[in-house]
Amino acid sequence: MDSLKKNWFTEACELWPGGTFSFEVKEVLCDEKSEYQHVQVFDTTSLGKVLVLDGIIQCTEKDEFSYQEMISFLPLCCHKNPEKVLIVGGGDGGVAREVAKHPKVKQIVQVEIDAKVIEVSKKHLPFMAVGFDSPKLTLHVGDGFDFMKHHSAEFDVIITDSSDPVGPAVTLFQENYFSLMKSALREGGIVCSQAGTIWNDLQLVRSTLSHCRKQFPSAAYAYASVPTYPSGQIGFVIGSLTPDARFDVPTITFTKDEEAAMKLRYYNSEVHKAAFVLPTFVKYQLA
Incomplete structure (x- = not known):
């Protein structure tokens, strides 16, 4: 205040x-x-x-959909059959809202550490908290680390919707977290985590991607436009257990009618491909 x-x-x-x-x-x-x-x-x-x-x-409320759609549909559309998805964080419900739209997703498990964020979002942010109403979703209030320690080889996709690496979210940007996610994945599994912006902290992007690469045979960085985030951009680190994964070529694509039915406002197959095209100074820094 x-x-x-x-x-x-x-x-x-x-x-x-x-x-x-x-x-x-x-x-x-x-x-x-x-x-x-x-x-x-x-x-x-x-x-x-x-x-x-x-x-x-x-x-x-003005631009949340671009972040929620991209952190959800980038990994979901890189996986051949993302039936079971784990969301770590995401207490506002926005990622759950988007993941539930995907036609191949059958089961969503979400672990959010802060019950107050869930409570407040349900009361004041219903346009995102509607994600908690999905019959596909099972919601747990607790620590994502502890949860994954007891759920090995269980998920097709793990999405980490964290706040920035200060306070309670610091541990979600470290290598041991990526190692833990790896152990919770099924064969061919994919992870996607919020990974900062190239304009304000390229070193954070480099270190987060490096942690991911040490645990996954395929890894990449993508980004989206979110005007109210610092520098107007946010990025995502994606890792796959498949050695020759091509993140910039979506495995699953949607027709215009399917995009409309899912009420997608930012994500489409062309945006998916473009998200992995990096500026020159970033491409060589992350190589």
């Missing part, structure tokens, strides 16, 4: 020093401390509802 002055909220973080992002607030809908973090929800003049954790924007 110290950042809320004259009806404006300003996001500032050590991960992107020297710059801030601000939006005008109509109403503070939630301002609470959970066991793990500071949880805020604002109704804004231009972005709709906004979820903020520990002072960092997690999603806005």
